[in-house]
Amino acid sequence: MRTTNSLLVGALVGTAAGVPLAILEARQNASIVCAPIPSPFPTWQQYPVQKSLPDPFLPLKYMTSDNAGGSSSFASDVMTGKAKGRITTKEEWYKCRQPEILQMLQEYQFGYYPDHSQEKVEATRSGNTINIVVTAGGKTGRFRATVTLPSGASASKPAPVVINIGGMQNAPYLSAGIAVAQFDYTSVAPDSNSKTGAFWDLYKGKDIGTLTAWAWGFHRTLDGINMTAPEIDAKRVGVTGCSRLGKAALAAGLFDERITVTMPMSSGVQGLGPYRYHGLSGQDETLENSKSGAGWWSNSKLGTFVNHHESLPFDAHTIAAAIAPRALVADQGTGDQFVDSKGTSIVMYPAAKAVYDWLGVGDKLALSVRSGGHCDMSGFTSILPFVQKIFFGTATTKDYTSTGSYGAPMASAFPWSTAAPPKA
Numbered sequence: 001m002r003t004t005n006s007l008l009v010g011a012l013v014g015t016a017a018g019v020p021l022a023i024l025e026a027r028q029n030a031s032i033v034c035a036p037i038p039s040p041f042p043t044w045q046q047y048p049v050q051k052s053l054p055d056p057f058l059p060l061k062y063m064t065s066d067n068a069g070g071s072s073s074f075a076s077d078v079m080t081g082k083a084k085g086r087i088t089t090k091e092e093w094y095k096c097r098q099p100e101i102l103q104m105l106q107e108y109q110f111g112y113y114p115d116h117s118q119e120k121v122e123a124t125r126s127g128n129t130i131n132i133v134v135t136a137g138g139k140t141g142r143f144r145a146t147v148t149l150p151s152g153a154s155a156s157k158p159a160p161v162v163i164n165i166g167g168m169q170n171a172p173y174l175s176a177g178i179a180v181a182q183f184d185y186t187s188v189a190p191d192s193n194s195k196t197g198a199f200w201d202l203y204k205g206k207d208i209g210t211l212t213a214w215a216w217g218f219h220r221t222l223d224g225i226n227m228t229a230p231e232i233d234a235k236r237v238g239v240t241g242c243s244r245l246g247k248a249a250l251a252a253g254l255f256d257e258r259i260t261v262t263m264p265m266s267s268g269v270q271g272l273g274p275y276r277y278h279g280l281s282g283q284d285e286t287l288e289n290s291k292s293g294a295g296w297w298s299n300s301k302l303g304t305f306v307n308h309h310e311s312l313p314f315d316a317h318t319i320a321a322a323i324a325p326r327a328l329v330a331d332q333g334t335g336d337q338f339v340d341s342k343g344t345s346i347v348m349y350p351a352a353k354a355v356y357d358w359l360g361v362g363d364k365l366a367l368s369v370r371s372g373g374h375c376d377m378s379g380f381t382s383i384l385p386f387v388q389k390i391f392f393g394t395a396t397t398k399d400y401t402s403t404g405s406y407g408a409p410m411a412s413a414f415p416w417s418t419a420a421p422p423k424a
């Protein structure tokens with residue numbers, strides 16, 4: 001059977017049942033005219049150098065240097081929210097800018113997500129194992145997922161689910177009435193340049209990053225759950241993983257509107273760690289060293305920005321903002337030497353929050369700063385109350401806006417926020 005598409009990207013666009021009507025209407029509204037997305041996409045040389053985080057409200061058309069018109073203050077205007085052409089309404093965000101961001105991120109970082117409308121997904125279940133078979137273009141890719149149900153889950157009382165790769169703390173989630181599903185990410189795409197596994201059996205030769213391949217694995221797992229596990233409510237779905245797998249969980253949330261809550265743990269650069277302000281804590285993961293150490297995570301285009309990351313027209317906050325109005329929670333450990341936890345907390349988070357707040361969904365963007373190191377399993381209990389709030393509406397007194405010991409947001413990193421467009 002063919003599943004319905006759930007991507008919201010331009011031609012790939014499809015919609016999930018949970019998308020608010022106002023957003024669906026805005027996307028259909030012919031009287032909202034969008035700035036055209038530049039075609040071809042600009043090169044790094046065509047963007048101004050931006051030392052602070054790019055203005056998420058400014059369409060790409062107005063961010064390129066050919067709009068400078070001889071103005072010596074162009075780069076500064078772009079950074080401070082004074083450039084012309086910013087979007088001004090929520091409807092423009094959802095119809096114009098959000099799809100543009102999704103296309104831009106595929107162009108410059110993730111590679112283009114495969115056209116799901118051309119895929120046929122089949123799934124069979126045996127006990128707790130779901131066998132997933134995807135065919136496209138005459139090729140076949142297969143992998144397996146497993147599900148663990150909380151007690152009491154049934155077709156008449158289906159449980160929400162968190163899909164993870166690389167393992168998570170299952171027990172507190174199961175106790176909270178949340179199912180846990182998992183697949184072996186290496187059977188979808190190995191963490192290397194070798195193009196084996198279900199994803200590459202279908203798409204070998206395409207310039208797509210492995211983070212996108214793993215995101216696809218999450219989505220096809222959800223298809224399989226939806227087809228074979230009536231004890232699970234496929235409309236309340238979390239995705240998680242840590243470190244490189246946290247980057248993948250972020251991609252999974254970004255590219256599928258069926259994902260209710262995106263839960264990247266200690267995700268770092270290409271996740272929720274900013275490319276700019278990368279050295280604020282501990283070991284310094286950067287565009288440059290992540291691209292040279294594991295170039296396969298992204299497409300080849302991202303490589304053209306190596307040593308020019310300040311020319312990127314986006315940063316981690318842009319990725320986060322594009323997930324709104326859906327929920328996103330970032331787990332960060334203060335003892336983590338591997339990712340820029342401080343940058344995620346005082347730079348990325350408040351910048352993305354400015355967009356979530358402007359859209360009226362500020363309570364959907366959460367930051368969880370905890371003690372402990374990289375991929376410390378305590379991160380899963382740390383974010384659980386937020387996940388319960390999203391899945392069940394359970395109230396929590398925990399403050400998911402706190403930057404903890406990192407202190408005040410670094411306002412100089414997102415100067416455009418004080419010039420936020422007028423409320424729609």
Ligand SMILES: *[C@@H]1O[C@H](CO)[C@@H](O)[C@H](O)[C@H]1NC(C)=O
Pocket residue numbers: 025026029030031032091
């Ligand atoms: C379409 O957008 C215009 C301009 O923002 C607005 O006035 C109108 O009410 C919208 N129409 C619908 C059906 O939402």
Ligand SMILES: *[C@@H]1O[C@H](CO)[C@@H](O)[C@H](O)[C@H]1NC(C)=O
Pocket residue numbers: 002003004222223226227234235258
């Ligand atoms: C589940 O499958 C049905 C039937 O194909 C489809 O209409 C629905 O959108 C799917 N739901 C999810 C969450 O994938």
